Structure formats: structure tokens, C-alpha cells
Amino acid sequence: MPEGKIIKALSGFYYVANGDEVIQCRGRGVFRKNKITPLVGDHVVFQAENKDEGYVLEVKERKNELVRPPIANVDQAILVFSAVQPGFSTHLLDRFLTLIEHNHIRPIICISKIDLLDEEEEAEIAKYVEYYQSIGYDVLLTSANEEESVQKVIPYLENQITVFAGQSGVGKSSLLNALRPELELKTNDISSHLGRGKHTTRHVELIEIGNGLVADTPGFSSLDFIGIEAEDLSFCFPEIREYSVNCKFRGCLHVAEPKCAVKEAVESGEIKKYRYDHYLTFLEEIKDRKPRY
Template identity: 75%
Template sequence: MPEGKIIKALSGFYYVLHQDHVIQCRGRGVFRKNKITPLVGDEVVFQAENNQEGYILEVKERKNELQRPPIANVDQAILVFSAVEPDFSPGLLDRFLVLVEFNHIKPLICITKMDLTNDDEQQKISTYAEHYNGAGYEVILTSSETEAGIDRLNPHLENKISVFAGQSGVGKSSLLNVLRPDLELKTNDISAHLGRGRHTTRHVELIKVGNGLVADTPGFSSLEFTNIEAEDLTRCFPEFLRASEQCKFRGCLHLKEPKCGVKLKVEAGEIPVYRYEHYVDFLREIKERKPRY
């Protein structure tokens, strides 16, 4: 049986890429019975009735998957955040980073709309970039208008499945339009009343960019730590994980424990206070989460 990769899921159809040809497929009833939902990015076995239509028979084992956006087998996540309009949100970025780290996906931080910043805003963004670099993340500052930073972004996309994710209105579609001008993806301005972008991407789709595949995903404004437990959270902050080697107690949650390596790094200014505060907020949220039955 032929095998391929799902590059789009829309209205009950799965579009499978097989040898540079896309076949529109439906899922067999066995998926619904076993509560398996094929995702964009899935490697699948399918049966083609002709060159246009077929049925998915099997979903291969996934190396990872995300729920929001719904996509599987991702090599890296390009977390797209704007410097302004809407304003850069480290709290929301840290939420994305936790989810990506938990799913063992390599993150890359891309801050857009740098052409719209004044001197003070540029300095603030540069400071945040230094902090995240210090935590172990690569940060690329870009502009879709001037195409600044695009030459740094392009090499990261080669031979990988990358998911573009971030808050609505930060310029994900505009960035993809620069990477592939022929796409002409729809973009919308920021809502002055809501202070955020209107959703322009309605479904997840893998788009060929160079020798890689990039997913443009629907924007969203919140993330829930549904499957993350308290003991998992430290591992989702790489600089905390390094600092925890100096903690006196194994399994330290970096709250009230004495001789905590993480708190010492915060007090010394080696870990930004806001990163620690976000960690404490996330930990409280996880502990107060209603149990699942």
C-alpha cells in the first residue's frame, strides 16, 4: 500500500502528499471507533481508488503531537510574536515555550514588526532577546515590510517540518508571504477595539517553503497545561533545569524549599524575575487544575 503525509485537513477530508502528488482522502470508520483522529503531519498508509481520491487505512506512530494547533511530527516550532501591535507578551510566549518544550519540539523565537518600533521599544525588545538567548533560545528579529531578518530565518526551515504559531495578528501570514510571495495568504489589520488581530488562518496546512514544510496555523490567545504535571514544569524552563543541579533537595519545585539553585540564580539576576514569576503562576495553575476522570 502507498504511504504519504497529510498536508491539510479540511471538512472531513485529508489531503495526502505522495510523490509530489496530493490525493484527497477520507478516514476509514476504524479511526472513529478507536478514537484516532488523523492530524496534519501524520505519516499514513492509504488506498487510492484513482489519482484523485482514496482512503486512509493506517496512521503511523507519531514522534510528537500538538493539540492547539492540531499537528503531528513537528521538527521545530517557530513562535511568532510581534514587537508591537499587539505588544510583545513574555507571559504568553512563556506559555507557548512550556507547551513546546513539554512535547520535545525545538522552539525558535521570531519577533516581528520591528520596523514599527521606536527607540525605546527596540531597546526593550533587545533586552528580552538577551534574556531568552541566555535561557538557551535563539531569537530572530524580523520585519515583513523591510524583510529584515528573513535571511536568518530561511536556513532554519530547510528539510524540516516547522509549525508557525503565535497570538492572532502578530504577522504569521505576512511572514509566510515574504518566505513564499506566491502564496498571497490573507492578512488582516489589528482590531483597535480588541487590541489583537482578527483570525485569518482557518485551518492547519503544510506549505512547501524551499526544501521544508511550514504549517500556517490558526491564531489563538491562550493555552492550557492540560497534560503537564507540576514535576514536569521545571524541565520546560531550560535555565531552571540547569540551575536545579544546585538545589539541595531532589524534586525541588523552587518555591519555599531552602538552598534552591533556581531562586539563588533569580536573586543574583542570572534568571529574569519575570521568568520565575511566570513559572510560579503556571505551577499554581497546574496545582489548581480540576482533576480529570
């Protein structure tokens, strides 16, 4: 049986790439029975009489999967956050980073619209860039209007399956259009009333850019921490993970425990207080989560 990769899912059809061919497939009923939903990025076994009438028979084991956006086998996530319009949100960025870290996907931070910054705003963004880089993240500064900054993204895409994700209206589609103009992905201006953009991407699709595959994904209205337990959360913050090995108590949650190396690092400024505050907020959210039955 032939095998391929799902590169698009739309209206009950799965578009499976096999070499230079793309075959339109439906899922067999066995998937519904076993509660398996094929996802973009899945490596699948299929059968087809022609390019328009195929069936997905088997979904191979996944190395990871995301719920929103619904995609599997992702190598890395480029998290696009605008410097302005809408304003840069470390809280929302840290939510994204937590989810991506938990799924063992490499995160890359991309701050867009840097051409719109004034000097004061530029200095403020530079402080955040310096800190995120210091804890191990790659940070890219881009503007869809500046070709040189866009070109910096391309080497990161080589031979990878990459998710582009972030808040609506931050310029994901504009950046992808700059990387591959013939895509002509729809973009919308920011609503002056809401301060955020309308969702312009309606489905997940893998697109060839250079020697890599890139997913443009629907915008996110919210992110929750389903599947992340309280004791897992510190592992999603690189600097907290690093200092936690020196805590007195094993399983320290870095809240009220004595001789906590993480709290000491926050007090000394080695861990930024805003990151620790976000950690505490997320921890409370996880603890208050209603059990799922």
C-alpha cells in the first residue's frame, strides 16, 4: 500500500502528498469507531483508484500533536508576536511557549512589525529579546515590509515541519506572503475597536517554502493547559527548570516551600519576575482546572 503525508484537511477530505502527486482522500469509518482523527502532518497509508478518490487506511504513530492548531509531527513552532498593533504581550507569549515546550516542539520567537516602533518602544522590546535569548530561545525580529529581515527566517525552515502560530492580527499571513508571494494569503487590518485582527486563515495546510513545510494556522482566541499537570509546569520554563535542581525539596512547586532556589533566583533578578508571575498564574489555572471524566 502507498504511503504519504497529509498536507491539508478541509471539509472532510484529506489531501495526501505522495511524491509529486496529491491525492484527495476520505477517512475510513474505522477512524470514527476508534476515535482517531487524521491530522495535517500525519504519515498515513492510503489506497486510491485515482487522484480524486482515495481512502486513508492507517495513521502511523505520531511524535507529537497539537489540538489548536490541529496538526501532528511538528518539528518547530515559529511564534509570531507583533511589537505593536496589537502590543507585545509577554503573558500570551509565555502561554504559547508553555504549550509548545510541553509538546517537545522547538519554539522560535518571531517579533513582527518592528518597522513601526519608535525609539522608546524599540528599547523596551530589546530588553525582552535579550532575556528570552539568555534562557535559550532564538528570537527573530522581522517586518513584512523589509526583505532583509524576512530572509532571516528562511534558514530556520530548511528540512523542518514548522507551525506558524500566534495571536490574530500579528502578521503571520503577511510574513508568509513575504516569504512566498504567490501564496496571496488573505490578511486583514486590526480592528480599532477590538485591538485585534480577524481570523484570516480557515484551515491548516502545509505549504512548501524552500526545502521545508510550513503550516499557516487559524488564529487563536484562547489557550488552555489540558494535559499539563502542576508538577510538569516548571519543565516548560527553561530558567525555572535550571534552578529547580537546587531546591531543597524534590517536587518543589516554587510557591511556599522553604529553601526554594527558584524563588531565590527571582529575588536576585536572575529569573525575571514577570516570568515567575506568569508561572504562578498558570499554576493556579492548572490547579483550579475541573477534573475531566
